[in-house]
Amino acid sequence: MSEQNYNTINDQSCGWVHTATAAKAYPRFEGERQVDWVIVGAGFTGLSAAYRIAELNPRDSVILLDAEQAGKGASSRNSGYIVDITLNDGGSTLADEQTQLMKNRLNNAGLNLLRQRVNTHDIHCDWDESGKFHCAADKRNMPKLKNFSAFLERAGLEHRLWTKNELSQRLGTSYYQHAVQTRSGVLVNPAALVNGLIEHLPKNIELFEHSPALHISNGNTVHITTADGSIKADRVILAVNALMPRNGFKSSHVFPLTLTASLSRQLSDGEYASIGNPAPWGVLSASSMGATVRLTNDRRILVRNTV
Missing domain, CATH: 3.50.50.60 (FAD/NAD(P)-binding domain)
Structure with a gap:
């Protein structure tokens, strides 16, 4: 009650x-x-x-x-990611990896159902199937990404490792050192x-x-x-x-987490050209409390962080 x-x-x-x-x-x-x-x-x-x-x-x-x-x-009020699999440390045991794969199957089932509804109803939401980048800005988080890549390889999940130079060209910024891109995630305007x-x-x-x-x-x-x-x-x-x-329910089980985010104006033609005219992308930080960053298909920059 x-x-x-x-x-x-x-x-x-x-x-x-x-x-x-x-x-x-x-x-x-x-x-x-x-x-x-x-x-x-x-x-x-x-x-x-x-x-x-x-x-x-x-x-x-x-x-x-x-x-x-x-x-x-x-x-x-979120960053607009429909995730296939989340970053982990590579799975320390077979049971850990099986849990990750179970979550991946569940995530993909939901993603496929949502894709079907978007297509059936012709919902215009900037649906973008380019995947997502798990990025490290310093060397401390690079082992986590390498372990994650090894897990994805064992699981047969499509992904790609990106070097600093490759990332700089793809994202239009030299801030990130290393990345793992998973292929089946989707970006949207939520x-x-x-x-x-x-x-x-x-x-x-x-x-x-x-x-x-x-x-x-x-x-x-x-x-x-x-x-x-x-x-x-x-x-x-x-x-x-x-x-x-x-x-009146789950009072000791659920609590809100406050996040802050900013969405820029649209980049001008000159500003967009200065970063190499990249295709839209979404970055998730390899650091557990790091920033989420996106370049949207209408040339805006989103930055989200945790308070």
């Missing part, structure tokens, strides 16, 4: 949101309803749940609630992607914005109260990311 007073979290300064096509507005929830499902949270997790319910049970009634504008939380998924929600999904779930009570039937109404549902899915404790 949970009860809360909701305070707005998301400001209007997200660069991805401003560069994406404006999203359609959806109504607040009002009145009283009884449905099969309620999903609280209309970010990637809530949207994925909604799509899957519609595929498996197209006749089920589903209400999707978001406390603010749908998709404008963490789903729009705000454009989430907007597209919202726009093409299945017909049995009703979306309501600016409708926080102020009270949730458990039982054979779940009761959800909003500021202007109430819903009875057979099942509820909480898809609220780090805000689980605010809804």
Whole structure:
């Protein structure tokens, strides 16, 4: 059971949101309803749940609630990587490597499903299948990259090692010393992607914005109260990311992590030429607390770091 007073979290300064096509507005929830499902949270997790319910049970009634504008939380406010496999130290045991491969299969299953939805609905989100670069700016992290490359080789996963000179030409900067590029990761404008998924929600999904779930009570039937109404549902899915404790659940298991990011204006023709007119790219640091950097397809530079 949970009860809360909701305070707005998301400001209007997200660069991805401003560069994406404006999203359609959806109504607040009002009145009283009884449905099969309620999903609280209309970010990637809530949207994925909604799509899957519609595929498996197209006749089920589903209400999707978001406390603010749908998709404008963490789903729009990230660096826009859809990852195939994450950097590790190469796997110290066979069990470690098997775990990494299991995660890779899971990641690729999600990536393939998302690719299918993007293609089916013709979602314009700057989808770029050039992969990602795991880069080291100093010698301390080079052994980690070499171990990672060796693991990828053993696993038969497509990748490439890059030297400093090669990276300088490919990225347009001489800052990085060494890199491992994995091939099957995807770069996107996350705000454009989430907007597209919202726009093409299945017909049995009703979306309501600016409708926080102020009270949730458990039982054979779940009761959800909003500021202007109430819903009875057979099942509820909480898809609220780090805000689980605010809804009275997992208070000792989940905590938010604050990140900062900047997205530049578009580089001029002269500025872009000065770095060699490189194709878009995405860099993830080999340092666990290092910066994420991207050059987007509309010639902007994104820099993200951890506070």
